[in-house]
Amino acid sequence: MKKNKHEGGVNVGPRRVIAYIVLILISILCLIWFYILFINATRSNGELSRGFQPLPSSHLKENLNNLFTGTLPVLCGLRNSFIVSCLSAILCTYFSTLTAYSIHTYEFKGKSAMFTFILMIMMIPTQVTALGFVDLVNWMHLDDTLVPLIVPTIAAPITFFYMKQYMDSTLPLSLTEAARIDGSGEFHTFNKIALPLMKPAISVQAIFTFVSSWNNYFVPSLVLHKDKIKTLPILIAQLRSADWLKFDMGQVYAMIAFSIFPVIIVYLLLSKYIVGGVAVGAVKG
Numbered sequence: 080m081k082k083n084k085h086e087g088g089v090n091v092g093p094r095r096v097i098a099y100i101v102l103i104l105i106s107i108l109c110l111i112w113f114y115i116l117f118i119n120a121t122r123s124n125g126e127l128s129r130g131f132q133p134l135p136s137s138h139l140k141e142n143l144n145n146l147f148t149g150t151l152p153v154l155c156g157l158r159n160s161f162i163v164s165c166l167s168a169i170l171c172t173y174f175s176t177l178t179a180y181s182i183h184t185y186e187f188k189g190k191s192a193m194f195t196f197i198l199m200i201m202m203i204p205t206q207v208t209a210l211g212f213v214d215l216v217n218w219m220h221l222d223d224t225l226v227p228l229i230v231p232t233i234a235a236p237i238t239f240f241y242m243k244q245y246m247d248s249t250l251p252l253s254l255t256e257a258a259r260i261d262g263s264g265e266f267h268t269f270n271k272i273a274l275p276l277m278k279p280a281i282s283v284q285a286i287f288t289f290v291s292s293w294n295n296y297f298v299p300s301l302v303l304h305k306d307k308i309k310t311l312p313i314l315i316a317q318l319r320s321a322d323w324l325k326f327d328m329g330q331v332y333a334m335i336a337f338s339i340f341p342v343i344i345v346y347l348l349l350s351k352y353i354v355g356g357v358a359v360g361a362v363k364g
Contacts, residue, residue, distance in 0.1 A: 116339070119332040127328045142333035151314050152307050153334065160293055160310040161341070163225055167232040167292040168285040172242075174233045176281060179242035180273050184255050194243075201236040209301060216302050227302045228310075232292065238284045245280040246273075286349050290342055311338040 119127060121139040126132070147153055182194055216227045250273055258268040274281070296312040303309045309317075315338060318331050 113339075113343075116332060117336055120329070120336040122329055122332075124327045124329045127332075138329055139333065142327075142329045143337070145327065145330050146333050146337070149330070151318060152309075153311075153314060153337070155307050156309055156311040156314045157338075157341075159225060159308060160312075160338075163228045163295075163310060164289045164292040166229045168289040170229065171232045171235045171238055171288045172281045172285045175235050175238035175284070176242045176246075176274065176277055177269065178239050179246050180250075180269050182243060183246045183250065184252065197236050197239060200234075201240070205297060209297070212298075213301050222302050223305050223308050224302075225308070228292070228295070228299055232288065235288070238288065241284060242277065242280060246277065249276050249280075282349065286345065289345060293342055 115131070118133065118135050119131075120142060121135040121137065122132070123136065123138040123141070126136055126138070178197075182190065212227075212231075216222050221227050254272060255268055258272055263271075294312060295310070296316065299310045299313050300316070303313060306314075306317075311334075315331070315334055318334055
């Protein structure tokens with residue numbers, strides 16, 4: 080059967096061209112800042128003070144050498160950020176999925192109130208509880224450790240809510256009931272049945288949690304004081320706040336580019352999970 084060239088009285092060709100043009104413009108607007116960042120990372124402090132140039136320079140190796148031979152432990156910061164981000168992503172997605180599974184699967188008194196309470200926590204900004212959090216960390220003598228940056232990520236209301244909504248459309252209760260009848264334990268049912276079905280949503284939330292932890296500055300700045308235990312965002316802030324005699328804008332741009340490069344790699348490697356997870360959630364929702 081021959082396809083019509085017109086759909087609903089509107090020519091499909093021009094609509095597709097307009098859509099492509101809009102997508103290209105949006106892509107340029109999103110990527111141009113990364114281009115400026117990496118271009119500036121190749122320029123010296125003197126060249127940057129004279130204004131922006133669209134072509135790269137030849138000072139990237141010099142900027143990186145100054146960065147890694149300076150007083151700031153950049154590689155330690157990279158290691159700390161990687162540990163915090165990976166463990167946060169794993170713990171956050173697993174326990175958020177486990178919490179969503181318990182709310183989704185079991186019927187108990189106060190279930191609706193508990194669900195509402197968890198959603199209410201989403202409305203509380205981190206800054207509101209910061210003072211009490213710092214006092215608790217100091218009382219437990221956990222300052223200058225990575226524990227306060229990892230353990231609190233287990234309780235993530237936003238991740239829980241996403242998992243719960245996704246689970247409502249992908250995990251029928253009849254499936255878990257059949258597993259119980261066959262003698263499967265609760266944790267075995269969760270790990271062997273629920274988790275594989277939630278893989279697209281888990282992948283999406285793991286990526287978002289990783290990036291959020293990687294870019295987090297506020298909480299680490301409150302509990303980390305020694306340079307060797309600090310994460311990359313704090314080291315970048317220290318480098319930018321150096322006195323004017325030691326300030327090197329080329330070195331700052333090089334460090335920002337260095338810190339953002341692992342995030343770009345994560346997105347490139349796992350972008351198909353983001354698109355797939357969102358698409359599946361939209362279709363089944």
